[in-house]
Amino acid sequence: MSVAPTRTLSTDPGTEVPVIGFGTYPLRGSEGVAAIASALEVGYRFVDTAVNYRNEREVAEAVKASGIAREDVWLQTKVPGRDHTGARRCVETSLQVMDLDYLDSVVIHWPNPSRDEYLTAWEQLVEAREAGLVRHIGVSNFTAAHLDRVVEATGVTPFANQIELHPYFPQEQMRAVDAERGILTQSWSPIARGGDLFEKQAVVAAAEAHDLTPGQVVLAWHVALGAMPLPKSADAQRQRDNLAAASVQLGEDEVAAITALGRADGRLFDADPDHHEEL
Template identity: 50%
Template sequence: MSEMPSFAAHNGFRLPAVGLGTYRLNGDAGAAAVAAGLDLGYRLVDTAFNYENEGAVGAGIRASAIDRSEIIVATKLPGRHHAAAKARDSIEESRHRLGVDATDLHLIHWPNPSVGQYGEAWQALVDAQQRGTVRHVGVSNFLPEHLDRIESASGVRPVANQIEVHPYFPQQEALDLHAERGILTVAWSPLGRARELLQEPVIVEVAAGHGITPAQTVIAWHVARGTVSIPKASSIEHQQLNLDAASVVLASDEVEAITGLGRADGRLFDGDPATHEEM
C-alpha cells in the first residue's frame, strides 16, 4: 500500500485521509474490527460517547500491534453534556472508557443551538486541552455562525469540523470556508446512501476506468477534495479496500462529475445543524 496522504490543520495537526469509522461496531466483534483495522494500517479511529462503544474501541486499540503513540483516537461530546460541569465529566468519562491518558481529538457532536450551551461545552474542551487530557479540540456539524461564536469567545479555533459530506451533499461552501481557516473537514457517512449512490452511472464509469470499486471511487473523490473520510468497515476485505482507495488519483473532470451529483435535498435525514437537536 502506498503511503497514506494526510491533511494539516492551522496548527500543524494532521489527519490521515482515510480513517476508521466505528458506528455500530460494538462489543467483542467491534474490538476485533478495530484491532484488525489498526494492524492493516489505519491510524485514525473515530468514535463518540453516543455510539456506546468507546470501551470496545479502547479494547481494540490495546489488542492491536500498533503503538498507542501512532494512533489518533477521536471521540465526541454528546448534546446532553454541554453544560460546563457535565461536559468536564463527559470528557473524563470518554477517556476512562477508552482507557487512554488523553483523547487525541475531542469534538462537540452537535451544536444544538436551541439549547444554546455549546459555548460552555467548547470552553470545557479548551480547559481539558490545557490540562493535557485532550490533545486537540474540534467540532462536528457546526455552521459558520457556530464556528464564529466559539472562536470569538475562547480565542481558540477548532482543528476539525466533522460534517455530512458525500456526492449527494458535497458541501463545497463549507469545504472552502474550512480550507480558508485551516480547519480540517472530516466527512461522516462519506458513502452517503451507499446502495443508491454506488449505482450512479458516473461513479460506475469512473470506477471501471481506474479498475476499482464504486465505493473506492467515492473515497478517492473525498481525498481529491481534501476531506478526511471515515467509512465504517468491519470486514478485513472492506477495510483494506478503503485504505487502498486513498492512493487512487482521480482526474479533475472526474472529481467535478461526481460532485455534480449533489442535490438540494441531498442530506441523509433532516440533520440541518441550524435546527437539529441530538442529545
C-alpha cells in the same frame, strides 16, 4: 502492513493526521472489537468514536489487542449534547472508560443550537486541552455561525469540523467555510452508506477507468476535495479497499462529475444542524 498515508494539520503544522480514518458506528460488543481490530490490522491509524456510539470501550480494547503503540494511533471521541455544560467531565469519563492518559481529539458532536450550550462546551474543551487531557479539539455539524461564535469568544479555532459529506450532499459552502478558517473537514457517511450511489454513471465510469471499486472512487473523491472521509466497514476486504483509496488520484472531470450528483435535499436523514437535536 501498509499504514494510512497522512497530511499536515493547518491549525498545527507539526501534526500529521491520516488522510482516511475509520468510522465505528454502530460497531459494538465482541464483534465490534474484532471489526475495529481488523481495521487497525489493515492499516487504519485514526479511529472515530463517540460517547453516544457506546463503543469507546470496544475501541480501546481493539487498540490494546492490536499491539500498536498508543502514540501511533489517533483516537477521537465526541461530547454529546446532554454534556455540553459538563464537557470537561465528559472527557475525563471517556479517558476512564478507555483507560487512556489522553485523547488525540475530542469534538462537540452536534451544536444543538436551541439549547445554546455549545459555547460552554467549547470553553470546557479548551480547558481540557490546556490540562493535557486532549491534544486537539474540534466540532461536528457546526455551521459558519457556530464556528465564528466559538472562535470569537475563545480565540481558539477547531482543528476539524466533522460534517455530513458525500456525493449526494457535497457541501461546497461548508467546505469553503472550513478551508477559509484553516479547519480540516471530516466527512461522515462518506459513501452515503453505500446503496444506489454505487450505480451512478459518474461513479461507475471512474471505477472502470481506474480499475477501482465504486466505494474507492467515492473515497478518492473526498481526498481530491481535501476532506478526510471516515468510512465504516465491518468487513476486512472492504476496510482494506476503502483505505487504499487514500492514494488514488481522480481526474478533475471525474471529480466534477461526482460532485454534480449533489442535490439540495441530499442529506441522508434531514439532519440540518440548525434544527437537528441530538443529545
